[in-house]
Amino acid sequence: MELYLDLVSQPCRSVFLFAKAVGIPFQFKRVELAAGQQYSEDFGKVSVIRKVPVMKDGSFVLTESVAILQYLVQKHRSSVADHWYPADLQQRARVNEYLSWQHMNLRTHGSKVFLLRAMFPLIMGSEVPKDKMDAALEDLTQSLDLLEEKFLQNKPFIIGDKLSLADLVAVVEIMQPVGCGLDAFEGRVKLIAWRERVKKELGEKLFDEAHESIMAVSSLPQTMQSNTQLAMLIPKFQKLFK
Amino acid sequence: MELYLDLFSQPCRSVYIFASKNNIPFEFKKVSLMEGEQYGEEFGKINLIRKLPALRDGDFCLAESIAILLYLAEKFKTPDFWYPADLYQRACINEYLSWQHTAIRLHGSKMFWLRLLIPKVLGVDVPQDKLDSALEDLNGSLKLLEEKFIQDKPFIAGDNISLADLVAIVEVMQPVGSGLDVFEGRPKLSAWRDRVQVAIGKELFDDAHQSLLGAQESVTLMDTSKMQFLKPKILKLFM
Numbered sequence: 504m505e506l507y508l509d510l511v512s513q514p515c516r517s518v519f520l521f522a523k524a525v526g527i528p529f530q531f532k533r534v535e536l537a538a539g540q541q542y543s544e545d546f547g548k549v550s551v552i553r554k555v556p557v558m559k560d561g562s563f564v565l566t567e568s569v570a571i572l573q574y575l576v577q578k579h580r581s582s583v584a585d586h587w588y589p590a591d592l593q594q595r596a597r598v599n600e601y602l603s604w605q606h607m608n609l610r611t612h613g614s615k616v617f618l619l620r621a622m623f624p625l626i627m628g629s630e631v632p633k634d635k636m637d638a639a640l641e642d643l644t645q646s647l648d649l650l651e652e653k654f655l656q657n658k659p660f661i662i663g664d665k666l667s668l669a670d671l672v673a674v675v676e677i678m679q680p681v682g683c684g685l686d687a688f689e690g691r692v693k694l695i696a697w698r699e700r701v702k703k704e705l706g707e708k709l710f711d712e713a714h715e716s717i718m719a720v721s722s723l724p725q726t727m728q729s730n731t732q733l734a735m736l737i738p739k740f741q742k743l744f745k
Numbered sequence: 746m747e748l749y750l751d752l753f754s755q756p757c758r759s760v761y762i763f764a765s766k767n768n769i770p771f772e773f774k775k776v777s778l779m780e781g782e783q784y785g786e787e788f789g790k791i792n793l794i795r796k797l798p799a800l801r802d803g804d805f806c807l808a809e810s811i812a813i814l815l816y817l818a819e820k821f822k823t824p825d826f827w828y829p830a831d832l833y834q835r836a837c838i839n840e841y842l843s844w845q846h847t848a849i850r851l852h853g854s855k856m857f858w859l860r861l862l863i864p865k866v867l868g869v870d871v872p873q874d875k876l877d878s879a880l881e882d883l884n885g886s887l888k889l890l891e892e893k894f895i896q897d898k899p900f901i902a903g904d905n906i907s908l909a910d911l912v913a914i915v916e917v918m919q920p921v922g923s924g925l926d927v928f929e930g931r932p933k934l935s936a937w938r939d940r941v942q943v944a945i946g947k948e949l950f951d952d953a954h955q956s957l958l959g960a961q962e963s964v965t966l967m968d969t970s971k972m973q974f975l976k977p978k979i980l981k982l983f984m
Contacts, residue, residue, distance in 0.1 A: 606846035
């Protein structure tokens with residue numbers, strides 16, 4: 504099985520962490536986003552959507568991290584512990600509820616904060632306007648509030664006593680703004696305690712390994728500068744930043 | 746079991762159609778989005794996220810249409826084709842259900858708001874460049890729906906309708922409610938829509954889409970003052 508990944512990307516991290524944590528062997532195929540490799544001809548043959556992660560299992564190609572995670576759980580059912588994606592109807596529904604909600608909430612807002620801080624000056628040639636940054640931070644705050652108040656509440660993990668795909672997908676998204684110097688966990692005692700539990704379950708070494716790229720993201724602008732695809736990327740980012 | 750719904754909303758329609766088609770008994774609890782009923786105290790107890798649809802099954806409350814559809818399919822053991830047990834077919838459906846959130850769902854919704862609700866209900870003019878940009882995004886998503894997800898197959902997962910087609914069709918219909926015929930000039934998409942309608946049953950399909958398709962007229966009769974408190978939030982989101 505091949506996994507096309509760039510660990511700067513949150514959904515790539517969740518897939519990477521899961522496969523490693525449960526011991527599913529795979530070949531790591533790096534697609535460097537900052538260098539525009541997702542626009543290469545070769546990668547276009549793998550996935551026309553030109554996003555990461557992508558899984559290639561034999562001749563079967565699958566995009567979308569949530570779908571990839573669900574596929575891996577189902578395929579390796581006999582060796583993957585139940586808690587990741589429980590067979591129990593209501594528990595599974597809780598995982599699905601989180602995995603669905605997060606796309607347009609924590610994922611969107613965490614990404615936006617990260618992109619504004621890490622990419623705006625490079626793409627737009629000026630500092631991020633304060634009101635834009637404040638609006639993005641407000642949205643992120645609301646998502647983090649909902650994560651704490653609705654999804655976690657007073658439980659150790661999202662579905663209760665055990666770690667699941669929901670916690671994995673959540674934690675990698677919160678780490679994104681952290682990577683550009685914004686400690687999204689600051690002042691959130693409950694969330695910090697949850698993060699530490701998740702880290703412990705996954706293995707600290709593995710967690711840190713997965714987050715190495717994002718924590719060293721200060722080198723991103725230099726890679727972007729030499730990116731021959733930068734001209735193509737600029738309008739896409741400009742649209743996002745408007 | 747209670748389903749909290751407003752058929753103006755796409756994810757409410759997919760849940761409504763699925764439950765109705767499979768004869769799943771439920772009490773239809775109407776929550777009027779245009780009147781801000783999702784912000785009421787009672788509804789907050791059902792769903793803290795304050796969105797629709799929501800399900801209450803005994804003590805168990807669930808939000809998110811995708812989660813609700815999967816829950817209903819499993820609990821009521823609906824026919825396999827809706828969410829096949831087959832690894833590859835299921836993966837194709839999951840891929841669509843994941844992709845659509847930030848693609849067709851987002852772009853179809855935006856079109857509906859920009860063309861109809863923002864000008865007609867909130868009374869705010871929408872600049873042409875915003876409409877053009879939204880249309881460009883929508884066209885991009887529709888192109889991917891046709892070329893990557895449907896391709897030359899009858900339905901997204903192959904020979905049979907599934908949750909993917911159901912979730913797709915309600916989203917593709919949303920801009921239609923604002924007077925934009927997305928099927929025009931798209932024979933492949935139109936043919937797929939026809940197949941989906943037959944598989945669901947035209948009567949049920951039309952029943953589910955009645956509110957939406959009457960939207961252009963019904964918004965002119967609406968008490969728009971109730972929506973005004975939503976204005977800053979909506980403008981931030983779409984403009």
